[in-house]
Amino acid sequence: DVQLVESGGGLVQPGGSLRLSCAASGFTFSGYSMSWVRQAPGKGLEWVANIKEDGGEKYYVDSVKGRFTISRDNAKNSLYLEMNSLRAEDTAVYYCARVGSSGWSFLDYWGQGTLVIVSS
Amino acid sequence: DIQMTQSPSSLSASVGDRVTITCRASQSISIYLNWYQQKPGKAPNLLIYAASSLQSGVPSRFSGSGSGTDFTLTISSLQPEDFATYYCQQGYSTPITFGQGTRLEI
Numbered sequence: 001d002v003q004l005v006e007s008g009g010g011l012v013q014p015g016g017s018l019r020l021s022c023a024a025s026g027f028t029f030s031g032y033s034m035s036w037v038r039q040a041p042g043k044g045l046e047w048v049a050n051i052k053e054d055g056g057e058k059y060y061v062d063s064v065k066g067r068f069t070i071s072r073d074n075a076k077n078s079l080y081l082e083m084n085s086l087r088a089e090d091t092a093v094y095y096c097a098r099v100g101s102s103g104w105s106f107l108d109y110w111g112q113g114t115l116v117i118v119s120s
Numbered sequence: 121d122i123q124m125t126q127s128p129s130s131l132s133a134s135v136g137d138r139v140t141i142t143c144r145a146s147q148s149i150s151i152y153l154n155w156y157q158q159k160p161g162k163a164p165n166l167l168i169y170a171a172s173s174l175q176s177g178v179p180s181r182f183s184g185s186g187s188g189t190d191f192t193l194t195i196s197s198l199q200p201e202d203f204a205t206y207y208c209q210q211g212y213s214t215p216i217t218f219g220q221g222t223r224l225e226i
Contacts, residue, residue, distance in 0.1 A: 035216070037164075045156075045164065045207055047216040059214045095163055104170045105211025106154040110163035 002026040002109045004096050009114030016086050016118070022079040022096030022111055030054075030074040033099035035107060036081050038092035038116075046092075049081065050099065063089075086118045122146050122210050126219035133224060137198045141222045143191045143208035152212035155184055155193045158221075159204045167206075168193065198224075 008020040020036070036048040049070040050059045058070050069082040079096050093115050097107035123146035133139050143153065151171035156164035166175045168184035171191055181196040195202055203226055208219040 044221045045158075045209075045218040047209075047218065050214070050216070061215045100166075100169065102169075104152060104154065105216060106166055106169040106209070107156075107164070108166050108169075108175065110165075113163055 002098065004098065004109055004111035006094065006096055006111045006114040009094065009116045011117045011119065012086055013120050014087060014118055017082070017084045018086065018116060020081040020083065020094055020096075020114060020116070022081075024077045024079065024096075024098075027098070027109075029072075029077040032101060034070075034072060034079045035097045035099055036070060036079075037095045037097055037107065037110075038090075039095070039113075040089075040092045043092075048094070051079070083116070086116075088118050090116060091118045092116060121215055122149060122213060122217055124208055124210055124217050124219040126206075126208055126222050128222060129220065130223040130225060132226070133198055134226070135198050135200055139195045139198055139224065141193045141206055141208075141224075143186075143193070143219050145189045145191075145210055145212075148188045149210045149212035151187050152210055153184075153186065153191045154209045154211060155182075156207045156209065157202075157204045158207065164207065 003025045005023045035050045051070045067085045071080045093113040095113045096111045098109040100106045100108040125144045153171045155168040158164040172184045206222045
């Protein structure tokens with residue numbers, strides 16, 4: 001079975017940094033693009049970043065460009081999100097998700113999410 | 121960026137009802153439109169991809185249609201487990217964008 005398990009969330013002060021991890025299993029990780037999607041408390045879904053299968057192409061929503069970095073280690077079947085200069089508005093549950101392979105850019109498997117709280 | 125607008129934002133219905141949720145894109149996205157269901161405290165679950173293709177394991181009472189800018193998600197006969205929030209998402213171009221959600225209530 002496909003499994004995605006996020007970790008690394010927690011409470012961080014404004015301006016601080018945090019690194020999220022997503023451990024993947026049950027599929028050939030190196031064969032799929034991956035995404036991070038977040039959801040602020042009581043709000044809707046917001047796509048954050050994508051990374052291609054080999055890590056060669058990365059895409060970000062404007063609000064995190066220059067502050068967040070998506071990366072992956074295919075040997076470890078792991079996805080990461082390095083978050084710097086965190087702001088209160090970055091407070092959210094962060095989900096990692098697999099991008100379906102058929103080219104329609106859908107997210108077919110999601111992790112359970114990890115909560116990031118940015119507060120002093 | 122492509123804006124996705126869902127209507128209605130919330131909807132009250134009863135078990136057995138037929139329900140339709142609409143999603144409009146700010147520009148043509150062909151059929152690069154996907155639908156998700158999210159229950160409280162849970163991750164979203166993919167229902168429909170490419171506007172009308174049913175994801176494996178999703179009940180056939182869910183269906184999608186549309187192309188270009190206008191899309192619909194239909195639930196043919198509501199079941200108790202269908203009361204949730206539904207999101208559309210365009211995969212036509214980056215940044216990927218979601219609709220604001222439709223909360224389906226009893």
